[in-house]
Amino acid sequence: MCGIVAATAQRDVAPLLIAGLKALEYRGYDSAGLAVLDGGQIRRVRAKGKVREMEALYRADPFPGGTGIAHTRWATHGVPNEANAHPHVAGRVAIVHNGIIENYADLRARLQAGGRAFTSETDTEVIAALVDERLAAGLDLREAVLAVVRELEGAYAIAVIDRNAPGRVVGARRGAPLLVGLGIGENFLGSDAQALVQVTHRVIYLAEDDVVEITRESVRIHTLDGTPVERPVHESELSADAVERGEYRHYMQKEIFEQPRAVADTLEARLGPHGVLPNIFGAGGDELLAKVRGLHIVACGTSYHAGLVAKYWIEEYAHLPVGVEVASEYRYRDAVVPPDTLFVAISQSGETADTLAAMRESKRRGYLGTLAICNVPESSVVREADLRLMTRAGPEIGVASTKAFTTQLAALALLALQLAHQRGLDADRYAGLCAQLAHLPRAIEDALALEPAIVALAERFIPRQHALFLGRGVQYPVALEGALKLKEISYIHAEAYPAGELKHGPLALVDESMPVVAVAPGGPLLEKLKSNLQEVRARGGELIVFAEGEAGMDGNPARGALLRVASGGDFIAPAVFTVPLQLLAYHVAVLRGTDVDQPRNLAKSVTVE
Structure with missing residues (x-):
């Protein structure tokens, strides 16, 4: 998680970096920032919240520069705030980082003992300080990054710039993705191809422990021991329309x-x-x-x-x-x-x-x-x-x-x-x-044609704080997935159980305020499931049943609803019955006014432990 974009070009890169971050925001959206080299200085803007918050600050006071790095964050070390937002600056260096450095505390203590002060709670600032230390010792940027990553334990993808080395970005990866985007007179780094689809389709996927140096005209990749290496160029099939x-x-x-x-x-x-x-x-x-x-x-x-x-x-x-x-x-x-x-x-x-x-x-x-x-x-x-x-x-x-x-x-x-x-x-x-x-x-x-009926069904969940999902056999994992979707985006606490386990504890939770969602296609376990549903009805629970038949219910009772789903057969029923549960979670979240695409505290592509 977290998203990285970097660029070196003959044009101002900040707008390119912001566009790339927007494409990567699914990877994290606790804070965002960018840093650009401008006339021998590092110009930086950061903000808590989503990319648009940082973009507004940049638009209010834009700055030029053809070399830059940017980041959208999912917080690990340190709370989401401006001080902990990337890029982090130490002396001549600005850095963005995705991953977790497991030995950062020891490295930080060593640096502090030498007089280095820190302004954030992050492990990333430690990397910046180490690179700055190596630059002060006379190494160039690539050599400094190579020396530092050999000390790091854990996972990382990083992109680093040096105010004394305009037109140059160095990246490295271990356990977290990083790729190179190849342009004409410009080159890029990104966490994935979606970040770069607006500027190039030619990409190089870095291997584990690769260190790469990009300029406007060149890409040089080295292994961790400093050996030059070539990586194949791929033509990404991703289109701009696909991410719209x-x-x-x-x-x-x-x-x-x-x-x-x-x-x-x-x-x-x-x-x-x-x-x-x-x-x-x-x-x-x-x-x-x-x-x-x-x-x-x-x-x-x-x-x-x-x-x-x-x-x-x-x-x-x-x-x-x-x-x-x-x-x-x-x-x-x-x-x-x-x-x-x-x-x-x-x-x-x-x-x-x-x-x-x-x-x-x-x-x-x-x-x-x-x-x-x-x-x-x-x-x-x-x-x-x-x-x-x-x-x-x-x-x-x-x-x-x-x-x-x-x-x-x-x-x-x-x-x-x-x-x-x-x-x-x-x-x-x-x-x-x-x-x-x-x-x-x-x-x-x-199954998608059921959306209008599911929109009406979703209204029942607006005031709810809890829900149970039930399934038997192969439909139990479908119930688990339905509960996960509901809790992820609507923030309703939802749990799933094998329906036969209801009487072994969860039934204690059932009352008139607890919706119980049952996945009930045909099959040999349907009669067993009907008995479990009767246990819910007998205790005044509100039953929401997705079924091919009546599943033991007489039409749409006052304390429940029945939605008929054509499974297409027992084998594919798990995939088919998943779809109305997705739609239910989506429309409940919309009605409750949550951020559907970017739910709180979450991110996609979890590249940290």
Whole structure:
């Protein structure tokens, strides 16, 4: 999280930096700032709050300069305020930083003992001071940054300027993304390609521990030991239109309605009329999958919920044992790895710190191989995996994930079908499941048509402070995702439970002020779920049921509502039933007046532990 943009050009760069920050604001929006070299001085503006707050200050007193750095922050060290906002300045140096420096306290104490004073609570200011110290010792900017990053423990992406070196920016990365944008007579750094789409489509993805120096005419990359290295140039397919909101009120709404296309793109050239096409997981993928005797799926947040759905699918259809873990927990325990177990990492950004660290740890634990399910082709998770399947969701700007989740489900469904087919799933059943998956984009379109009814339903939640979500079987992870969406953007406290667990505690919370949302498609567990819903009705709870049938309710009772959803089949029902829950959360948040796309305290692409 946090967003970095840097530029060196023959034109004033501040407007370019501000435009880049706006594209990166999904990564953090506690504070923002920029610094530009102007006539041998560092001119800086910072503000608490969103980029627009900092932009207003800049517009009131603009300054020229062809070299600059900028940052939008998600607070880690230090509260969100102007003093802790980036860029940080120490002597000749200004710096922006994404990540966490784990040994900053020791470094800070050493610098303070030498007489260095600090004006912020951040770990970033320590890096600036260290670079300034090296410059004072006679090193040039690239040499100084190289020397300093060798001392740092933890994760970082940084961009640094020196007031005595106009036209020059040095960047470095470890555990956090940073890329180079190549222009004509100008070059850029950014946290991702979205920051640079307005100025270039030619990008270089820096590798772990790369240090890069950009000028208007050159890009020089070195490894941590100072060895020059070349990295390939990629042509980004990202368009400016893809990161525009268009006719929609919020990015989240746009992304909800992009799901039929995104899912169709994820399935394209991977699912044919006779089943899953060969080698969609990469060269040798089918051969490796044929050896699999179990899977460990590791992810965070929404991606973790996708993994839980995949567990039901793979165990039912392929009869393989599947473990699903939160990445931050997996990293710190000694997981038992049975022979021929496949490690599966799921991440929208491919830079999620906990997931990436877990995958790196997996390589030391004797897995058969690693598979990445991801949305960003050049991300660290994808580059470091043995096999990969891209989700093709396109840019997701809204912090609350929507199309990333459904495209992950589509990709995991392909994995489940491939594993099941290799293990002798009945041909007719396999064909039926493939047909359901092919129908998924249309089924999502049908679910989106329920929006007017969901807008009316959302009004019931305006005064509420709590909600329960229920599901059984494979719909339990869908209930978890529905609760997460509601709490993320409406700030209503929401929890999800397997419906059968209601009587083991959560039922104590049910009264006339507690909405209970149930996910109730058809299937063998529907009758069990009906009994659980009756437990809620008997205690005066307000039932909101998303169902294919009546699910034990007589029409729309006074203390509840029933919304019929056509699932398209048991296999794809989790993806389809997710959509009305997304719409519910979105419209509740709109009615409650919250910041839908940038909810408080959150950020996307969590690149810190």
